[in-house]
Amino acid sequence: MPDGAYLIDEMISAKSIAARVEALAREIHDCFAGTDKLVVVGLLRGSFVFIADLVRELDLPVEVDFLEASSYGDSIESSREVRILKDLRGEIEGRDVLVVEDIVDTGFTLAHVLTLLRARGPARLKVCALLDKPSRREVDVRADWTGFEIPDEFVVGYGIDYAQRNRNLPFIGRVRFTG
Ligand code: IMP
Numbered sequence: 332m333p334d335g336a337y338l339i340d341e342m343i344s345a346k347s348i349a350a351r352v353e354a355l356a357r358e359i360h361d362c363f364a365g366t367d368k369l370v371v372v373g374l375l376r377g378s379f380v381f382i383a384d385l386v387r388e389l390d391l392p393v394e395v396d397f398l399e400a401s402s403y404g405d406s407i408e409s410s411r412e413v414r415i416l417k418d419l420r421g422e423i424e425g426r427d428v429l430v431v432e433d434i435v436d437t438g439f440t441l442a443h444v445l446t447l448l449r450a451r452g453p454a455r456l457k458v459c460a461l462l463d464k465p466s467r468r469e470v471d472v473r474a475d476w477t478g479f480e481i482p483d484e485f486v487v488g489y490g491i492d493y494a495q496r497n498r499n500l501p502f503i504g505r506v507r508f509t510g
């Protein structure tokens with residue numbers, strides 16, 4: 332659990348996020364135009380707001396599926412061990428797959444998920460991440476599309492939590508620990 336008081340300062344406004352999501356959707360559309368079998372895979376739980384906005388900007392036939400990998404628990408440090416808590420419902424062999432992630436931090440989660448999904452033989456496997464903290468990377472992995480690069484700060488909002496709280500903020504805020 333959070334063991335001290337903290338404040339949240341706005342880092343990326345709801346308006347900036349909406350504009351960026353629209354631009355990302357245009358690029359993703361251009362990449363996948365013509366496909367009749369795009370599966371958009373949201374990594375739970377942090378991507379649930381982002382994926383909801385992104386798919387509504389995508390003028391393509393899409394299926395939506397979810398996968399949950401273990402992450403931080405209630406800590407703000409990566410465990411570096413990734414486990415699959417909930418697998419996809421559908422098959423992805425021969426299909427175009429877009430993985431939607433909230434934040435790429437050390438890269439352990441995304442690298443693990445991509446290895447798992449690649450082994451299932453998708454036609455194409457691409458990644459769209461809302462946020463990237465490149466200075467934190469420990470595993471060589473990158474998203475094909477990134478919403479915003481941010482510095483090494485702990486953030487919440489727009490689906491992203493601190494100890495399960497603050498996912499419902501409409502903006503992205505940095506957590507400032509005060510006590
Ligand atoms: P990685 O395996 O270190 O890349 O961690 C990725 C996951 O850690 C993300 O999908 C988030 O769920 C979580 N995470 C990373 N940075 C933050 C943050 O600043 N706030 C909340 N969760 C974060």
Ligand code: MG
Nearest residue numbers: 375377402433
């Ligand atoms: Mg996550």
